[in-house]
Amino acid sequence: MNSRVLIVAEHEGAKLNPSTAKCVTCARGIPGAQITIVVCAVDAAAVAAQAAQLSGVARVLCVENPANAHALAAVWAPQVLAIAAPFSHILGPSTTFGKDLMARIAGLLGAPQVSDIMAIESATRFRRPVYAGNALLTVESSGEGQLVGTVRTASFQAAAGGGAAPIEKAAVSVELPTHTRFVSVSAARSDRPDLQTARRVISGGRALGSAEGFKILYRLADKLGAAVGASRAAVDAGYAPNEMQVGQTGKIIAPELYVAVGISGAIQHLTGIKDARTIVAINKDGEAPIFEVADIGLVGDLFQIIPEIERLL
């Protein structure tokens, strides 16, 4: 049985987001999948060229419109819908971009959506986390009609490059709503690696005590080439910006090395890091729940330990 899979590309400006390459790996798990990536943009050429290189992609479709300058779900969804008919599966990443957009597409199609796909068992059977990852649920669709899905990016490796899929323009003429308008986006610019894709991540909790206290983590992170994250408690206390939050309600990540500094380990935080290869916990409370999931634990005063690590590196 062949499945025709459409993946909606996530991109910023002219750069394809790595989440799309992870969706491709997920889609390749569907038996007999023929994979098409759709790029919605004002000018799709640069992003389409990057998508075409992803190994396993059969075709890239460009949907160009001046209204596509920002990823507004209400504007993009009808355009994806216009080309969706031939596809059995329509996938996007389970990032804020994909979660916002894909469910709107599912609504337009009247199709079921499987959120946060972490494993594919067949063309109709999928695994996903529920209850903040405290249970894993296997769901099955009837196989009739279309299925929408969001892909838990921490569960899949990025597809390799080296492909050369043909790029086509799709002529889409649908009326687009003007009821939703982009105003602005404010992002803290950083020279550090991106939290979502970094191989090493150091996160701080409330025990850092202040935004000033976080500086010792930034220094260590720069020495290790690591990204910096934060617990919800630290974000809520104003020690770190919101986009640094790691956890079920923040970013779900899967680095090779995760160092939790002064983080007690609330369930919602642990959910966000459980795919990390190695977890290191540094905390003065030896009974903190973070030690239950840590591969390496160190009980002690972080304000002594972190500078000491930096000195020894």
Place this chain on the structure above:
Amino acid sequence: MKRILVGIKRVVDYNVRIRVKPDGSGVITDGVKMSVNPFDDIALEEALRIKERGLAEEVIVATVGPADCQQQLRTALAMGADRALHVQADGVVEPLVAARALLKLIEREQPLLVILGKQAIDDDNGQTGQVLAALWNRPQATYASKIELSAGTARVTREVDAGLETLEVDLPAVITTDLRLNEPRYVKLPDIMKAKKKPLDTLTLSALGVEQRQQLKLVRFDPPPQRQKGIRVTDAAELLAALKSKGLL
């Protein structure tokens, strides 16, 4: 009348340690504390604040689910909602069914704003708001951390992966809440008593003309895999040695 419709879902309380049933048919809910989904609490709090600022006149809470959901509607009434609508439905209510039912309520009540939680903490689907906005053909602003209403429009700041994004949407619209939008108020005892007298109407899916249809079969629940027990080190030097031996440095 300027109305705000708020979606409420009954879920296992967020403090409960979730355990999967041995037969894999679900998670243990017998004798477990049930609560209003925390993101829905935030949605209701925001609606109440908008009303208190004089920008809305009535806050309606609605749920789609079995009879015992009325407990959570009563809690919402005690928190300050003016009236409640219970759409009776048994079995698994998928986001599409919930959204279709909410759309029927929207057609009856003509709200200027619909506020829902960004996701329920049981099934973690995170779909209903977007599906509803699609069916209604109206704007959606998901993951809101700030809402500013003015005549005919709302300016919504959204928590997105890149940082904070601001959208302007025409009303009526669907907004879904993120954690930092507000801190919900506590329910006071006298309000619980008063809430018993507030109107709570019961409807059914079939009376609304919505088919109860489950498109995704729940095959099996499994507990998450446990991590292997780790080691303890005593100082920074030992930690670095352990990381080196794992090839991580």
